[in-house]
Amino acid sequence: MSQLLEQLIDAFRVLPGVGQKSAQRMAYHVLERERGGGQRLADTLASAIERIGHCERCRDFSETPVCPVCASASRDAHQLCAVESPADRLAIEQATGYRGLYFVLQGRLSPLDGIGPRELGLDRLAARLAEGEVQELIIATNPTVEGEATAHYLAQLARQHRVRPSRLAHGVPLGGELEYVDRGTLSHAFGSRTEVQS
Secondary structure (H helix, E strand, O other), rough: HHHHHHHHHHOOOOOOOHHHHHHHHHHHHHHEEEEEHHHHHHHHHHHHHHOEEEOOOOOOOOOOOOOHHOOOOOEEEEEEEOOOOOOHHHHHHHHHOOOOEEEEEEOOOOHHHHHHHOOHHHHHHHHHHOOOOOEEEEEEOOOOOHHHHHHHHHHHHHHOHHHHHHHHOOOOOOOOOOHHOHHHHHHHHHHHHOOOOO
């Protein structure tokens, strides 16, 4: 096999979930049938790597120093939603009517992986909370061990700055049947039950 072809296959393996066979299939497909698409991919990837950075306010991906969401005057600056990743921010934006602002952690606390408060930009979050404009910090981390530890840390940080912390509800999915819900989810949902409003 050509050394350049080996490098191309190895380059595809940088993508999550792409193993040796998938990378090989992708490389062969680009070279056999999609050279134009491959060139577009290469050009766009090079441009994105060069021009996309992080928003100074929320740490989301942005081509400008302040992203369009943070720059928008129509967003509610009193609500700040902390999410683990840009994909989480996008999911909330597309699925809900949330009109507040965001803070993208770009990960979650994981001491074993060397990810602490500094790596998540929590000093910047603390400075933002200290400004006094944010009244509620909506904590939208994933319900994993690391996500829960991060949520606990964020709630403490919010309280230090006299900001009300709130947590996304977790539990039985809409349309789900109790007999098919896993024990951990059902236990959490049962323990976090709320009063039915009239």
